[in-house]
Amino acid sequence: MILIVDYKAGNLTSVKRALDHLDIPCRIVASGQDLEGAERIVFPGVGHAATARSVLQERGFDVALRQAFDKGIPILGICIGAQIVLSHSEEGDTACLGLMDGNCPRFQFADRSLKIPHMGWNEVKVTRDHFVLQEVKPGDEFYFVHSYYPQPRAAQHVLAVCEYGLNFPAAIGHKNLIAVQFHPEKSGQVGLSLLRRFARWDGQEEA
Numbered sequence: 001m002i003l004i005v006d007y008k009a010g011n012l013t014s015v016k017r018a019l020d021h022l023d024i025p026c027r028i029v030a031s032g033q034d035l036e037g038a039e040r041i042v043f044p045g046v047g048h049a050a051t052a053r054s055v056l057q058e059r060g061f062d063v064a065l066r067q068a069f070d071k072g073i074p075i076l077g078i079c080i081g082a083q084i085v086l087s088h089s090e091e092g093d094t095a096c097l098g099l100m101d102g103n104c105p106r107f108q109f110a111d112r113s114l115k116i117p118h119m120g121w122n123e124v125k126v127t128r129d130h131f132v133l134q135e136v137k138p139g140d141e142f143y144f145v146h147s148y149y150p151q152p153r154a155a156q157h158v159l160a161v162c163e164y165g166l167n168f169p170a171a172i173g174h175k176n177l178i179a180v181q182f183h184p185e186k187s188g189q190v191g192l193s194l195l196r197r198f199a200r201w202d203g204q205e206e207a
Helices: 012-021 049-058 061-071 080-084 188-198
Strands: 002-005 026-029 040-043 075-078 086-089 100-104 118-123 141-146 158-163 167-174 177-180
Touching: 002 012, 012 026, 012 188, 040 061, 040 080, 049 061, 049 080, 061 075, 075 080, 080 086, 080 177, 100 167, 118 158, 141 188
Parallel strands: 002 026, 002 040, 040 075, 075 177, 086 100
Antiparallel strands: 118 141, 158 167, 167 177
């Protein structure tokens, strides 16, 4: 059973529909207590980092997610879920969960043709082997909507990159946590294959 964290950050139903389509048992949960005994956790979302962090704390998810991480439960962060797992976001100067050391800067471009937010389909290039990303091939594109991006402090935590004015981390990972800036639930078959592989992942970090 995959538990989907509901912290009022949107796109939960899209994630659930994708998992339902794959016949993967899943349930949306609204409090940290509901994560007790989870086999796997999806931490999705869109929205503002400071607001998301506040609701996580209000619902007890901040403590529950740290406990799940410490227990080795596989966790998948999506979009803002890939940012909040780091230690800090420049959006609202927000202290985040700190499951992985790093910051979330905002895109800053001198080239006015590069719109913010970065929105639409873009190629993701895998830079480090990981079980969840094994079916992502050169040229595969995923759907993005974001103005900030995850930047882990340790280079080895970057699993894949995307180019939009700069090469930014599109997938990051540490121990039993993997997080993606794009939306696999909105990315067609290649996104569904990523979700399918997460449902089979044992949480062991790849070399």
